[in-house]
Amino acid sequence: MRDTARRAVSASTLAGALLLGGTACSAQEEGASSAASIGSAENGEVKGPPVVPVSGLTKGLALPLEAYMLNYADGLQIERSKQRLAAACMKRLGFRYRVPELGLMPPPSSNDANMPRRYGITDLKESETLGYQVPSVDISKVNADVNPTRAEWQALMGRTAPGPEGMAAPTGSGIPENGCLGEASRKLDAEFGDTKTGELNRKSYEDSLGDPAVQDVIRRWSACMRSSGYQFTDPQNAPFAHFGESSTPSAEEIRTAVTDVTCKEKTDLVGVWFSVETRMQKEFIEENQLVLDAEKKQVADAIKNASRT
Secondary structure: OOOOHOOOOOOHHHHHHHOOOOOOOOEEEOOOOHHHHHHHHHOOOOOOOOOOOOOOOOOOOOOHHHHHHOOOHHHHHHHHHHHHHHHHHHOOOOEEEOOOOOOOOOHHHHHHHHHEOOOOOOHHHHHHHHHHOOOOOOOOOOOOOOOOHHHHHHHOOEEEOOOOOOEEOOOOOOOOOOOHHHHHHHOOOOOOOOOHHHHHHHHHHHHHHHHHHHHHHHHHHHHHHHHHHOOOOOOOOHHHHHHOOOOOHHHHHHHHHHHHHHHHHHHHHHHHHHHHHHHHHHHHHHHOHHHHHHHHHHHHHHHHHHHOO
8 A cells, every 4th residue: 555545543553643652650659549640631632633624635525434434533532541441450450550641643634544645645735834744743742751661561561562572461460461451442342453444445545546547647647747847657655755854844845745736636636536436435335334334333332431431
């Protein structure tokens, strides 16, 4: 799958985006209350992306499979409930756990469809200031003091360290499977993992690249770019081969990005591509209705459970 489409945030990885890269633990002091170390999750929250784009060439567009996806706002609610449950579990195991602040660095899109950039950049106003960049948020001070010990990490995650080098917690340790966060996910029925929805979302994008209508509109977009002096044949990958090395876009990057979006508008690239994927996804839904309905129910149940926690 192309770089831009890969930037979507799936249900299985949403927690990482919400956590802002850390956990917050400290060994419990004598007589200390776990609740005293839990900060307000809503402090300084940054407004998340709308479920449906409200500007640019994708304004108002939503693919059929988006109805089955977990969106950012609901995922944030689930993650907050998961962290509260994890804090109670950590207290039970003898650790003082400070819930990380959540919602400070929302992703650029609300769900796995990544509609604002599914077909590359599509917002002219945004490209005029950011080029191909995404809006940044300063999180340098968020959880800056986080440095969990081996024991704390094991209790929280069920492993001694992140990655393949981490070993599972020993049997009889009292640590739940996959740690306190794993226990919390099971209580909320929020263990999503890989889904058929995600699989079909990727498939419609990949299959659409071979559709004659999409190939034709990409050629017309490329011809438009060429008329302005840019030799790009792919609206997804080509720009990223030249830009993105700096967080501050250059004047040339901005000019290229503006031309990119302008050519997409002239050729109706987004409209054509979106129509092709819409047709494909409707067919996928009809062929996989039962499993998709089951996944949709799991998401709804997790949201409901989170609202009660």
